[in-house]
Amino acid sequence: MYSLNQRFDNMEIPEDEHMTAGHVACAGCGASLSMRLALKGLGKPTALVVPACCWGIIPGAWPQTAMEVPFFNTAFMTTGAVISGLKAAYRRRGMDDVCVVGWAGDGGTYDIGIQALSGAAERNEDVIYVCYDNEAYMNTGVQRSGGTPLGAWTSTTPAKAPKSEPKKDMDEIMIAHRIPYIATATAAYPHDLIAKFKKARSMRGMRYIHILSACPPGWKTPENMSIEIMRLAVLSNIFPLYEVENSEVFRQTVIPDEVEPVNNYLRSQGRFKHLTQEDIQVYQREVTTRFERLKERFDRIAV
Amino acid sequence: MRKVLTGNQAVAYGAMLSGVEVVAAYPITPQTTIIETLADMQAEGLGDFDYIRVESEHSAMAACIGASMGGVRTFTATSGQGLFLMHEMLHYASGARTPVVLANVNRAPAAPWNIWSDQTDSLSQRETGWIQLYCEGNQEVLDTTIMAFKIAEKLKLPAMVILDAFFLSHTSEPIEIPDKEAVKDFLPTYDPKDIWLDPDNPHTFGAIAMSDPYMELRWQIQRDMEIAKSVIAEVHEDFAHHFGRMYHQVEGYLAEDAEVLVICTGTAASTARVAVEALRAEGERAGLVKIKTFRPFPGEEIIGALKGKKKVAVIDRNFSPGAQGIWAQELRSVLCELSDQERPMVYGYIAGIGGCDISVKTIKEIYYKTLESHRPDDIDMWVGVRHV
Numbered sequence: 001m002y003s004l005n006q007r008f009d010n011m012e013i014p015e016d017e018h019m020t021a022g023h024v025a026c027a028g029c030g031a032s033l034s035m036r037l038a039l040k041g042l043g044k045p046t047a048l049v050v051p052a053c054c055w056g057i058i059p060g061a062w063p064q065t066a067m068e069v070p071f072f073n074t075a076f077m078t079t080g081a082v083i084s085g086l087k088a089a090y091r092r093r094g095m096d097d098v099c100v101v102g103w104a105g106d107g108g109t110y111d112i113g114i115q116a117l118s119g120a121a122e123r124n125e126d127v128i129y130v131c132y133d134n135e136a137y138m139n140t141g142v143q144r145s146g147g148t149p150l151g152a153w154t155s156t157t158p159a160k161a162p163k164s165e166p167k168k169d170m171d172e173i174m175i176a177h178r179i180p181y182i183a184t185a186t187a188a189y190p191h192d193l194i195a196k197f198k199k200a201r202s203m204r205g206m207r208y209i210h211i212l213s214a215c216p217p218g219w220k221t222p223e224n225m226s227i228e229i230m231r232l233a234v235l236s237n238i239f240p241l242y243e244v245e246n247s248e249v250f251r252q253t254v255i256p257d258e259v260e261p262v263n264n265y266l267r268s269q270g271r272f273k274h275l276t277q278e279d280i281q282v283y284q285r286e287v288t289t290r291f292e293r294l295k296e297r298f299d300r301i302a303v
Numbered sequence: 304m305r306k307v308l309t310g311n312q313a314v315a316y317g318a319m320l321s322g323v324e325v326v327a328a329y330p331i332t333p334q335t336t337i338i339e340t341l342a343d344m345q346a347e348g349l350g351d352f353d354y355i356r357v358e359s360e361h362s363a364m365a366a367c368i369g370a371s372m373g374g375v376r377t378f379t380a381t382s383g384q385g386l387f388l389m390h391e392m393l394h395y396a397s398g399a400r401t402p403v404v405l406a407n408v409n410r411a412p413a414a415p416w417n418i419w420s421d422q423t424d425s426l427s428q429r430e431t432g433w434i435q436l437y438c439e440g441n442q443e444v445l446d447t448t449i450m451a452f453k454i455a456e457k458l459k460l461p462a463m464v465i466l467d468a469f470f471l472s473h474t475s476e477p478i479e480i481p482d483k484e485a486v487k488d489f490l491p492t493y494d495p496k497d498i499w500l501d502p503d504n505p506h507t508f509g510a511i512a513m514s515d516p517y518m519e520l521r522w523q524i525q526r527d528m529e530i531a532k533s534v535i536a537e538v539h540e541d542f543a544h545h546f547g548r549m550y551h552q553v554e555g556y557l558a559e560d561a562e563v564l565v566i567c568t569g570t571a572a573s574t575a576r577v578a579v580e581a582l583r584a585e586g587e588r589a590g591l592v593k594i595k596t597f598r599p600f601p602g603e604e605i606i607g608a609l610k611g612k613k614k615v616a617v618i619d620r621n622f623s624p625g626a627q628g629i630w631a632q633e634l635r636s637v638l639c640e641l642s643d644q645e646r647p648m649v650y651g652y653i654a655g656i657g658g659c660d661i662s663v664k665t666i667k668e669i670y671y672k673t674l675e676s677h678r679p680d681d682i683d684m685w686v687g688v689r690h691v
Contacts (some may be wrong), residue, residue, distance in 0.1 A: 044502065045502035045503075046502070047500050047502060049369065056510075056511070057511055059507055059510060060510070061510060061511045061512065061513055062507075062510045062511065062512040062513075062516055063516070065506075065507035065510060067505065067507050068505055069502070069505050070500035070501060070502055070505045070506060070507075070508075071500075071505070071506075071507040071508070071510075072369070072372050072500055072507075072508050072509060073507075073508065073509030073510055074365065074368070074369075074395070074509065075365065075391055075392060075395050077361065078361070078362065078365035078368075078392065080362070081327070081357055081361075081362035081363075081365035081366040081369065082365050082366065082368060082369035082372075083369060084327070084355050084357070084362075084366050084369065085325060085327055085355060085365070085366035085367060085368065085369030085370035085371075085372075085373065085377070086369040086370060086372060086373045086500065087373075088325045088353040088355060088366075088369075088370050088373070088375075089324070089325055089369070089370040089371070089372070089373020089374060089375040089377075090373050091353060092324045092325065092352075092353060092373075092375045093373065093374060093375065095502070098502050115358060115359060115362070116357075116358070116359075116361075116362045116365065118358070119357055119358030119359070119362055122358070123355070123356070
């Protein structure tokens with residue numbers, strides 16, 4: 001099942017840690033693991049800007065913090081703008097080597113923060129923007145966002161009236177901005193995730209990394225299944241792992257030997273419990289169509 | 304150097320001479336020529352700063368906060384709707400203790416659309432923790448912009464420089480432009496001390512604070528707003544020492560022996576100077592008190608100027624629907640401290656809303672109305688409005 005063609009599987013994982021244990025994330029949280037791995041890829045000097053989201057509380061309440069890099073909490077819709085200003089300040093101070101990273105959830109990216117993100121991308125700001133996507137407003141108790149997938153239960157799309165629209169295709173929106181680097185990643189493939197952050201750090205201009213991040217309370221899954229479920233999302237092409245340079249060069253970085261049906265992914269989570277076999281067929285068609293569209297572009301240009 | 308400048312150009316000169324390092328801005332009438340002038344200054348090498356052309360005023364303030372957290376001097380400008388859109392981030396800037404300086408060209412709130420002068424935009428930001436400095440003329444605009452950086456950075460609180468739409472923003476006056484080196488001597492490079500995102504000394508800022516530390520941090524803002532009163536006075540004196548022009552938080556004009564005092568802010572104060580002189584020529588004992596700072600509210604100076612007077616006529620180019628003019632409310636609350644014998648009757652007039660003119664005639668009319676009235680609630684407080 002895990003036999004994969006991985007572009008980055010021989011990379012060594014850095015031993016350095018830039019966040020400590022003792023943070024307050026839930027057990028099995030994909031977002032806390034993603035941050036730990038991302039910081040390994042980024043290294044120092046790095047500064048983080050985080051809007052309202054789970055990561056606003058994960059480091060702990062004042063005066064405690066789990067972070068060993070400068071960390072600024074900001075208002076919900078401002079990540080793209082604050083990182084633009086912060087990078088300009090470091091440039092003024094002759095500290096252009098500081099990597100400025102915005103780290104927002106799907107609500108802060110797909111919905112309320114999309115304007116500031118789009119502005120920063122259009123200006124090709126020299127920053128990295130990360131969306132850790134747990135597919136709903138998890139910090140406020142699982143409300144629907146533009147990143148919530150078709151058919152999912154949330155506390156504002158109850159099982160009797162689950163989300164009737166497909167997930168907004170944020171990656172395509174970012175591709176349309178024609179920025180230097182876009183990648184998808186998940187903590188289920190740590191080598192791939194770290195390699196993408198390392199690569200992003202080595203580049204200049206706007207970089208966008210989209211991380212699928214399991215949320216046991218929001219997805220209604222057991223805490224010890226997060227890695228398994230994020231891996232299934234990749235293997236069933238629900239969340240293909242790839243990277244895009246200048247909106248021209250597309251590369252799939254983890255290629256499943258055998259594609260799994262979406263059924264296994266959906267059935268592993270309580271938030272999809274109410275779906276009928278028919279619903280799942282619709283879901284499968286949606287996923288296949290999107291992946292085929294993406295696949296056409298993979299390695300189209302010889303590198 | 305002496306030059307003819309509009310109020311908006313004066314703001315841009317003030318920011319440039321102050322050595323601003325990051326500007327983030329978004330256009331809106333009647334502020335736009337501030338950020339256009341800054342763009343020209345940067346392009347021509349007159350000012351050396353980073354300029355972020357953001358996609359909204361909300362992002363302009365957010366980018367300024369980000370830059371300020373990076374430890375540099377930051378500036379933006381806006382008006383009316385733009386200031387309303389920034390509201391969330393105005394609170395954020397003071398909470399984060401980022402000394403951002405913002406020039407607001409007063410513009411009336413929509414709907415309906417109106418681009419003319421009205422202080423309701425800035426006065427609506429009363430509780431955001433910003434220092435608010437109002438200006439009467441273009442020289443004061445330039446000088447106040449420079450002083451605002453010094454005041455804000457000393458206190459680690461953001462400051463707003465406020466000028467009337469068109470009456471100042473688009474009106475030209477001859478202005479003394481200070482030498483850049485002299486300004487640098489008055490206002491050295493910004494030192495954020497330990498409140499910035501220093502990679503060598505990493506801290507987490509703005510993390511959730513439980514009720515007790517939160518209340519403590521809020522109390523510190525109030526404590527520093529109280530300290531701000533003396534800091535502003537010191538900066539005014541320091542500025543006069545460097546450049547020979549003295550400003551006051553509260554300034555009287557022919558006020559000492561006046562029986563009825565007119566209280567004005569912004570450009571209405573300069574019209575009131577002329578009106579008071581005309582009234583004096585008619586044998587009236589009229590006087591003017593101009594208030595420059597709204598936050599912190601200079602209560603003691605106001606009491607000093609008004610104590611023992613019979614009547615004061617406050618002219619508000621703004622109002623709070625369901626209550627009254629905002630300067631009048633503030634004034635009444637500080638005058639409550641006086642005894643009945645010492646406390647003047649406060650007449651709160653609403654005039655000049657949405658850019659209606661406050662002329663010498665308007666002010667004289669207000670003066671005589673006040674003089675002849677027995678009680679404020681006997682008369683119509685809205686001046687120059689058709690009741691239809």
